Amino acid sequence: MSQTAIPYLFMRGGTSRGPYLNRADLPEDLDTLAEVLLTIIGSGHPLNIDGIGGGAAVTTKVAMLSKSEDPWADIDYFFAQVSVEDRLVDFKPTCGNILSGVGPAAIEMGLIEAQDGETPVNIRAVNTGAKVAAIVQTPGGVVSYAGEAAIDGVPGTSAPVALQFMETVGGVTGAFLPTGNLVDVIDGIEVTCMDVAMPMVIATAASFGLTGYETAAELDDNRDFFARMEAVRLKAGVMMGMGDVSKSVTPKFGLVAPPTLGGTVAVRYFMPWKCHPTMAVTGAQCLASCVLTPGTVADVAIPNETPAHLVLEHASGTIDVVVDFANTTSGFEVRSAGLVRTARKIAAGEVFVPADVWHEN
Incomplete structure (x- = not known):
């Protein structure tokens, strides 16, 4: 045969x-x-x-x-x-x-x-x-x-x-905040390293000189940005205990910006060597958790109620995430996250x- x-x-x-x-x-x-x-x-x-x-x-x-x-x-x-x-x-x-x-x-x-x-x-x-x-x-x-x-x-x-x-929480690195910090500075860029459903490195779009509203194609064409982002991602991977991630798609990278479509926050998600045309379900959970956690780079005014209904504005529209969480004496705790897909x-x-x-x- x-x-x-x-x-x-x-x-x-x-x-x-x-x-x-x-x-x-x-x-x-x-x-x-x-x-x-x-x-x-x-x-x-x-x-x-x-x-x-x-x-x-x-x-x-x-x-x-x-x-x-x-x-x-x-x-x-x-x-x-x-x-x-x-x-x-x-x-x-x-x-x-x-x-x-x-x-x-x-x-x-x-x-x-x-x-x-x-x-x-x-x-x-x-x-x-x-x-x-x-x-x-x-x-x-x-x-x-x-x-x-x-x-x-x-x-x-x-x-x-x-x-x-x-x-x-901590499925890959064993910790909600793998570096132990709400914010780290890598190559002059403030980032939050978080592991909820997907280990991610999250920064504001503005920190890279971007609006956060660029299309996926526009971001893919911006090779200077990708070079800077990848340098930050590689260093973050080591800091998160993941070692050399140059040939791994994790940690993923995300950008946040103020919303423009009535949602909670505008986001762009990277796979990591191209911009996701929409939004990863796992990435949406991590980004939503970052938004809900006080003191991260995603400093967005949101109602402090649980479960929280967040709307993430991505490159092709929006995705809704419902997060059940608690603010405990030991810090922010994610209990579960719900989404509807097809x-x-x-x-x-x-x-x-x-x-x-x-x-x-």
């Missing part, structure tokens, strides 16, 4: 898309797994011409699912960020947008049985240990992708997928990799 066939679902989850695979159908060894995923995506070419990637970081993501042995969870979700051109696979982060499709995909794969009406799916994000409770619309015991929920960055409407993120099954079948990449015994 010249090629190995691997069953897959191809799905949009939130504002990202990619293959959803059964972990049991893949090699256990991470080095071999990385080669398989690079081949599936077609990493190494700007158009991913020899794979099913889409030539952008939001379309070169992979979800791998399995039944969970965790007593709380139904499904284990193992995420991989595959690079477009550099032939790199990062297993460190998770992705909240792709997670939006995990519940529907798990039902479609037969990993969990659908209920009539709505099906709760408890998900453990393997990469970070976060727990996420999802509610999938399943009228008649079948996943529905039709509905009136709309999210900016995706055309049309779909069935809502409700997500409640728990135990997201997902859609696009294709199903088999994806092929050459047998010399992996031949299943």
Whole structure:
């Protein structure tokens, strides 16, 4: 056999898309797994011409699912960020947008049985240990992708997928504030380093001479800004205990600015070598937590009520985040964050990799 066939679902989850695979159908060894995923995506070419990637970081993501042995969870979700051109696979982060499709995909794969009406799916994000409770619309015991929920960055409407993120603090670094400080100064730029759902380095747009309202394309074209930002990110990675992050997509970088569309704050999110066309679900939680924490660089006047409903203005519209938090004697505490996303099954079948990449015994 010249090629190995691997069953897959191809799905949009939130504002990202990619293959959803059964972990049991893949090699256990991470080095071999990385080669398989690079081949599936077609990493190494700007158009991913020899794979099913889409030539952008939001379309070169992979979800791998399995039944969970965790007593709380139904499904284990193992995420991989595959690079477009550099032939790199990062297993460190998770992705909240792709997670939006995990519940529907798990039902479609037969990993969990659908209920009539709505099906709760408890998900453990393997990469970070976060727990996420999802509610999938399943009228008649079948996943529905039709509905009136709309999210900016995706055309049309779909069935809502409700997500409640728990135990997201310190998933990568072990600390809410990995450097121990609300604000650090790196290369003359004030930043807040925070680890909630996603480790991030957050600064004001003004500190880089930006408005914070630039389009994603305008920011991507600003190579001087990216050079300065990457220098800060690399130093922050060391300060956050993450070591050399030059070949890792984490920590991510975020910019904040005063709102202009009636929201809570304007934000731009970086993946990190390009600006996200919309907003990452995990990044939205971290940015919202930064906004809610007194003394950070995101000094925004907000009502001190919990749960707090925040509206983040991103490059393609807005995203709503509901954060349950508490100000305790030991500091700010994030309990959970809720969002509503959508997902859609696009294709199903088999994806092929050459047998010399992996031949299943």
